[in-house]
Amino acid sequence: MGAHVLIVEDEANIRKILSTMLQAEGYETSESENLSGAKEQLRARSPDVILSDLRLGREDGIFLLKWLRDEGIATPFIILTAHGTVDSAVDAMKQGAFDYLSKPFDRTELVRVLKKAVLTGQYQNHSAVKTWSTNASQFPMVGTNEKMQKIGVLIDKVAPTDSTVLITGESGTGKELIAQALHERSLRVKAPFIKINCAAIPGPLMESELFGYERGAFTGAVSSKPGRFELADGGTFFLDEVAEMSVEMQVKLLRVLQDKSFERVGGIRTLTVDVRLITATNKDLDAEVKAGRFRSDLFYRLNVVPISLPPLRERAGDIPLLVAYFVNKFSEKLKKPAPTVSPETLELLLQFPWPGNIRQLENVIERLIVMNETKAISPDQLPDEILEFEEERFYATQGGTLKEQVREATRRIEKRAIEEALLETGSNVTQAARKLNISRKGLQLKMKELGFR
Ligand SMILES: Nc1ncnc2c1ncn2[C@@H]1O[C@H](COP(=O)(O)OP(=O)(O)OP(=O)(O)O)[C@@H](O)[C@H]1O
Ligand SMILES: [Mg+2]
Known part of the structure; x- marks a missing residue:
């Protein structure tokens, strides 16, 4: 994919680990240990995603987020939180952070969130629809491939x-x-x-x-x-x-x-x-x-x-732009407000092989816009052929038995629910347990099992 991630983290060790991990996943990374360094880098070149620690020595990652938004820069911002700083993570989400990850983060979770953030960033970027020819045209050809x-x-x-x-x-x-x-x-x-x-x-x-x-x-x-x-x-x-x-x-x-x-x-x-x-x-x-x-x-x-002309599946990187272009085109045509497209939906659109290429994508988006009454297009609105393809792909690539897959999926859902309950209650285990409708002891056990600290 080659997206560029700016890592802002004061602890050199964690910075290195993150950077190595992300490079192994094919990301390009740059690093900064404090706010002024980060701002300098951001002025020089804008990354696709920013991954920032909440506590940067005596500084606060949220200041960086606020600064960015004040400057009108919408780059997806992911917060890293350590135990005890979940309150601030809530604050960060309110300030427009894309997501948060609690330390110690696991690699699949990190990569999953990053991927979503990159997609969302690309999608938001469509405002200046990027066409691939220098002349302005009555027939805009969208894409940066x-x-x-x-x-x-x-x-x-x-x-x-x-x-x-x-x-x-x-x-x-x-x-x-x-x-x-x-x-x-x-x-x-x-x-x-x-x-x-x-x-x-x-x-x-x-x-x-x-x-x-x-x-x-x-x-x-x-x-x-x-x-x-x-x-x-x-x-x-x-x-x-x-x-x-x-x-x-x-x-x-x-x-x-x-x-x-x-x-x-x-x-x-x-x-x-x-x-x-x-x-x-x-x-x-x-x-x-x-x-x-x-x-x-x-x-x-x-x-x-x-x-x-290459088939669409060989220029899948253009899909977010094309989706944005067609969403706007058909919303305008139908005089409806343009909905956003959730990152999960984009991910499915990105993975689909599109045998009918851009025409098929265009038809799918047109139908979505005609039918849509919501503010954000979610995966369940997609046509069956795309959902079925995703299901098959999931079982083909995940490996492992169905039982193992279900267990893994459950584990992720549980982890997310607990994180959210802790966030909402400011890490109060008793209150979180009540929210989740389980005993305090049960929650503690679960947290241990799921690797919370
Ligand atoms: N890069 C692009 N950006 C925006 N719209 C595009 C792009 N490429 C194709 N389209 C749109 O996709 C649809 C299909 O394109 P077109 O009819 O040119 O394809 P084709 O190769 O001639 O297909 P066929 O072989 O089926 O005749 C058209 O509505 C066209 O406007
Ligand atoms: Mg044709």
């Missing part, structure tokens, strides 16, 4: 040229969006953007769709009609699902590419057009050529500038 950034640079470079572009990528990865962006950023922007989907048009109709026809060319051709190539004159022609084109049509298309001219069906006049051609396919066109289904000479003509 490195591959997509490179594609963004490529688009800005290729758009103003007349080069033919072949866009490949799984269904729903944004191929059409790229084609539109190329047109929008080209010198042809004022001329039409015409598209045709080869898979949607029956073979026999394809020729007249593309090239038009003259009156009387076939039964029913009562008047002449221009084809889409003519309509696109001066502009951009987007040929979607090009792998579905018949070999016969491939030959005709090749000719248009070679001499920019063609005849309408039933026509004798040769027409000349000036179009920029962009094609797209979710098939491996190279393999289609090898299998003899696609002409290699046409392939080379189309594949002048190839753009290959």
Whole structure:
């Protein structure tokens, strides 16, 4: 993941342990032993999460939290509390801390909370929706993924040229969006953007769709009609699902590419057009050529500038941004207040493999917003396919028997409940026990068993 965590802790030992632990988990860390050091680091570079001790010598971690919020910095802030400082942890939560961890913290708990904090931070960061191309656009392409950034640079470079572009990528990865962006950023922007989907048009109709026809060319051709190539004159022609084109049509298309001219069906006049051609396919066109289904000479003509879009699961880091973007988009469209998305929900969205890519994510969010009446989207609002996937993944990755897993889950819930009861009662075991509806002795035993000190 590579998120950056700033550790603020006065005890050098704990600082080192935390830092080593987090680096082993793939985090980048920086350290500070006091408030002034932390502020200095924060001014230089903002981390994704801050992990701060509550007691820093004679200083107080909450001051750092207050300072941050006064400066308008919303970085998720996690408090580390030692026994006896739980009251202050409550205070910290009121001041807007993301969560607290009591010492001695266990590694899985620490990593779990951190992961959630990083996600939340990324999600909050969407206010400036990060698009991956430098030009402002009517079709914003959201994401900060490195591959997509490179594609963004490529688009800005290729758009103003007349080069033919072949866009490949799984269904729903944004191929059409790229084609539109190329047109929008080209010198042809004022001329039409015409598209045709080869898979949607029956073979026999394809020729007249593309090239038009003259009156009387076939039964029913009562008047002449221009084809889409003519309509696109001066502009951009987007040929979607090009792998579905018949070999016969491939030959005709090749000719248009070679001499920019063609005849309408039933026509004798040769027409000349000036179009920029962009094609797209979710098939491996190279393999289609090898299998003899696609002409290699046409392939080379189309594949002048190839753009290959990675599936969403290979750029899962963009999911929080995309979610934020779609939540806002559909809330605006439906004139509803935009809900937040809980970190647990984001985590599930992040783990889902998205076979239908961005289109599927977009549809899921649209449905959520349509149905939603709450302030925060929780996991139970997600569609079954995502919840079921998560369940299967859980059993597949957790290992251990079902019984062990249930025991572990119970242990975590108990631990959390006890922590909360202690927090609320200022660590008064008697009162906490009453809150939890167990005996004082029972609570003490439980606390020992769960490793409380
Ligand atoms: N990076 C992105 N940021 C925002 N929206 C995106 C992004 N990529 C795709 N979308 C949106 O996702 C949806 C699917 O994109 P698009 O239609 O371009 O995909 P496609 O690859 O052409 O899919 P198909 O193969 O099914 O035709 C569209 O509504 C598009 O606006
Ligand atoms: Mg498409």
